[in-house]
Amino acid sequence: QVQMQESGPGLVKPSETLSLTCSVSGASLSNYYWNWMRQSPGKGLEWIGYLYHGGATKPGSTKYNPSLKSRVTISVDTSKNEVSLKVNSVTAADTAVYYCARVSSTVAAAGGGYAFDVWGQGTRVTVSS
Amino acid sequence: DIQMTQSPSSLSASVGDRVTITCRTSQSISRYLNWYQQTPGKAPKLLIYAASSLQTGVPTRFSGSGSGTDFTLTISSLQPEDFATYLCQQSYITPWTFGQGTKVEIK
Numbered sequence: 001q002v003q004m005q006e007s008g009p010g011l012v013k014p015s016e017t018l019s020l021t022c023s024v025s026g027a028s029l030s031n032y033y034w035n036w037m038r039q040s041p042g043k044g045l046e047w048i049g050y051l052y053h054g055g056a057t058k059p060g061s062t063k064y065n066p067s068l069k070s071r072v073t074i075s076v077d078t079s080k081n082e083v084s085l086k087v088n089s090v091t092a093a094d095t096a097v098y099y100c101a102r103v104s105s106t107v108a109a110a111g112g113g114y115a116f117d118v119w120g121q122g123t124r125v126t127v128s129s
Numbered sequence: 130d131i132q133m134t135q136s137p138s139s140l141s142a143s144v145g146d147r148v149t150i151t152c153r154t155s156q157s158i159s160r161y162l163n164w165y166q167q168t169p170g171k172a173p174k175l176l177i178y179a180a181s182s183l184q185t186g187v188p189t190r191f192s193g194s195g196s197g198t199d200f201t202l203t204i205s206s207l208q209p210e211d212f213a214t215y216l217c218q219q220s221y222i223t224p225w226t227f228g229q230g231t232k233v234e235i236k
Contacts (some may be wrong), residue, residue, distance in 0.1 A: 045173070045216060045227040065224040099172055112179035113220035119172035129158035 002026040004100050012094075012127050018087040022100030022120055025102040029076055030055030033103035034072060034083040035116065038096035046096075048075050050103070051083060090127045097122045131155050131219050135228035141236040148204040150231045152217035157197045161221040164193055164202045167230070170211045176203065176215075207233070 009092035020033070036048040049064035051074040064072050073086045083100060104117035132155035142148050152162065160180040165173035175184045177193035180200055190205040204211055212235055217228040 044229045047223075047225040047227070063223055067224070099188065101172070102143075103221055104175070104178070107178045107182075110179075112182060113163070114225065115163040115178040115184075115218075116165075117175050118175070118183065119174075122172055 002102065002118045004102065004118055006100055006120040006123040007100060008098075008123060008125070009053055010124055010126060012125060013129050014091055014127055015089055017026075017091050018085070018094060018125055018127070020085045020098055020100075020123060020125070022083040023083070024102075025082065027102075028055075029053045029078055029081060029083070031058075032105060033114065034074070034076070035101045035103065036083075036085045037099045037101060037116075038094075039099070039122075040096035040120045043096075048072060048085065048087075051076060053078075059107045092127050095125065097124050130223065130224055131158065131226050133217055133219060133226050133228035135215075135217060137231060138229065139232040139234060142192050142207050142233045143236045144207055144209060146207045146236075148207050148211075150202045150215050150233075151152060152195075152200045152202070152228050154198045154200075154219055158219045158221035160196045161219055162193075162195065162200045163218045163220065164191075165216045165218065166211075166213045167216060173216055204233075 003025045005023045012018045033050045033052045035050040039045045052061045054060045099122045100120045101116040102118040104113045107115045134153045141215040162180045167173040181193045214230045214232045
């Protein structure tokens, strides 16, 4: 059974960098799209971006929401089976619950598009001095 | 970005009721529409993918339909555990976007 768990500071100061980690257990990072999303009362659920890990034989890729693109980096550490998110120059507008989630390979392979079938429990991040 | 509009934003219903929630998109997305259920303090849970396909393990009282710009989630007989917020999501083109949610409350 695949499980994902987010971790990181719950409080970040304005203008600093928000750094979160998603630990994945029960599955390899290879050949999946790993995503970050956030949810706030004002903006609802917002997709931040994904990292596709191709494994040893295929190239990976990243794609980000243009609303955040210049401030976001998603990366992987295969030795730890972790996916990371960094958002720099944060403001109060970045206050939200942050989720990591995996795109279902079954749905994608069947031509059903990209659906998020496994999620972390979420971690609340507040931007405040 | 593709805009997602759900209606209603909230509804009150009783156990056993048939409930229908609508999601409309700002442009055609074929059938690349997913539905999620979210309860307070929890992550969303995938219910329906590709407009009408039931995710493994989801009760058959949940069903989805639609294509193009208009989609529907139906709960045929509302159960106590179904009181939650329901979200639609398009995966036709990035940035993938979500509806604002429909909260189903107990009447």
